Amino acid sequence: MSPLIYYLAAFGAYTVSIILITGQSFGWNETKKSFYLGGRRISMLPSTATFCATWISPLSFVGYSMWLYRDGYIAFLASVNGWLLGLLFFPFIVRRLREKYVLSLPEWLWRTYGDVRVRKLVALTMIFLYILYLVIQFRAFGITVSYMLDIPAGFAATSLIYLFVLYTTFGGYPSVVRSDVLNLFLIIIGVSVAAYFALPGGFEPKEAFDVILMKGSPETARKLTFAEIFSAFAIMLSWGLGVAGNPQYAIRIIACRTKRDAYGMLSVSPFIVGWFYLCVTFFVLVCKAKYPLPGSMEETLAFARLGQFLPDVAGTFLLISVIAAAVSTANSQLLLAACSLCYDLFPSGTNASSGEGPFEEDRFLLLNRAAITAIASIALVLSHANLPDYLMLGRISWTLVAICFFYPLFLPKMVVKNMLFYVLSVALLLQSVLVFIIGISPEYAMLAVLLLEAVLFKFNRYFMPEGAAGLGYNK
């Protein structure tokens, strides 16, 4: 039977499942807290599911796979190591994040460091970087769907993710969590099936081991140059810091029912994420050894082509898992971007005394949904613009995240409260100049900017009297 029938059936089933599982929104008893954080009542298992599903995006799936296919284990060293390094930081900020009872990371910065300008600056940066992130998800989804349904990649294919994401995000965080449980299930099934059926003669432990060791591959004999090692290290560091400071994970820590659930989520997640990377790495290494791809090809399209080497059903699961990865990350990022816009940047109507009863809350959440639609529409249009590739967009975003959040989240005692706004403004401006005007790699620029931030804080701490500087953070 033609693979198109499998693809269509799987795609239709996915659409109906998403509609039925995440279908409720606009509840009368909704509040900002329930919309943004699920009322901080999410237990460990759904929290783990949404944490992992958000983690696995087309960037960490397709982007990593094609880099691994192209350059071998250097991709693993730089990206997977970096991301998992970021995961190690989270347990240190659980208590700090949860004690403030905030609804967003910019609000946390404001309540911790007492400067509302920092909240607005970081919110603005988050809107920018999450739109970039969304472009990645939209593009990957569009190309995968166009490949699966054999239609040209265009608005028709991308509109589907637009509608999916709107539908799941309209229900707020609880709806995102429900859809993420389904998405994570599909992702894990997809990559596991792909890894199992990757070897042409069926799964053989010995052959699998040879593939992992890349026996017979010319790259195993090649020594890495100093520049390559430094570049990989810089990428690993910057991506690790980007993951560690990423509000999409921090907000999941805040949304957990208890601190225990948060620690549980952080303990279980590495195993799920680790299994995912193991399966993807094995599948791609098999493809690299056995199935050469012709010439240069768009990365999602190239990945989809790798899927066709699998049996039809396994290939279908793999492609559906790419779609699930795109949807799961996009809705979470869209919710955060809308929160930054409506709650942090223009917090009109967030004062409890400004309206009667639940009407004000209702109006605010309606505005939030309008913001979700507007941001998704901008991302939809930009996904058809001539922007750089996934990895570049991801690198720009991660570095901005690290610049905004690394010191305030992880080294609060180093931060000079009264200078935080100026230091972050200078840092973001400098990063933009270095990356967009001078053309330096985002990771190198970020390392320099982080160093500058440290110097500025030290300088202020040294020259300003302690009372005027406002050292540390408000407990």
Place this chain on the structure above:
Amino acid sequence: MTKGLSLETIMKWIFMGLALSMVSLTLGARLHQSYIEKKNYALESAQELKFSIEEHGLYVPDDIILGRLGVSWRMARPGEDAKLSLRSGGKDLKLTLDKKQIITSIIEEERYLLLVGLLGLIAAVELAVLISYVLTRPLARLAWGCRKIAGDAAVTLPCGALAPYEIRELTDSFNDMAKQIKRWKDVQMQISRMDRLAALGEMISGLSHEIRNPLASMRIQTDLLRLEVEAMAPCAENSAAKDACEIIGIIEKELDRLNGIVSQLLSFVRPKQVMITSVLLDELLPWCRSMLGPQAEKHGIRLVTRQTSDRVTVMADKEMLQQLIMNLSLNAIQAMESSPRSRERVLTVTIGAEDDGRGFLSVADSGPGIPEEIRHRIFDPFFTTRKEGTGLGLSTVQRIVEGLGGSLSMDTSDEGTVFTVFLALDSDGPRA
């Protein structure tokens, strides 16, 4: 109360079900139609081919025949029913329709339609959610409003500018009903207060008479006792007589105080006859300064008198107005005693005239304001927060204002409290 499914949820599921069914029906009908068309076309082309081969007795190789018939046909397996039998070069060929191939080709051809169907499905479901929201939200608001009213709270529901006529009508009716209920509650409260006051008045009146007579007798006897003591031994010469005189003085003082309270009670239940004449409010300000100034100074309070209009003449009883100002001012001075030292203590008495033909007189303090939980009780007789208060000051003020045919308003916050008395202006009197 058990909570079932909400109307919004039911509507969402109904709309979602409808959307799903409509899309399935439309796509199903289209695919079925395509299948029938493809099948009929395959049968017609096969019949034409059969006719040309058999009519001319041609021999055409099997693969050529299958090639001409297209993907919709395949050779029938042994035992399988043949849809087409034809004789080519003396050989019988049995063919049947390949349904799997027909379906595959239909799906390949109609994939755009399927994509549009999925897009339409999600869009329809999103629209269903939005429609459910728009239709049921006003009902949810009304339910919330009813719960609030049942909980004795005043509520006014907002009505969106884009709300349809029916919802607007329903919301307006609800708000009118809420207003009527509030008005009715106010009237009920007033009637109940009047009843309470009448009963209280009767009781006080009887008690006061019973107390006042013995008190008067006791006062006379005490005076007589003092005279007796002084007659027996002058207080200046005898220390025992001096002590007795002091004790008699204390008894007299306490008796006078008791008499004062009884008089106050009597004046409350049986107020003196009101003598309404033309009163120039401007004349009250110098009186205020002379009467209240020393009191205010004693408590570290700055007294301010102001007038927003000159020569304001109202129809009132001057003596009662003075009593009213005195009561309100003493209340204000006592209220400011609990305000923090850092805050300036100011007692402001203002007179003036409104554009609507009313004169006013207000007494404002910079105290901590009246707590919300006791605001509704401050005009009740005998309600007081002070140990030594009688609780008659503000209720007397209210009675005086009612007797003068005026109105009394109160505005209180953390910054202080303002009592304003509005009285009818004397239409013949001068007013600047």
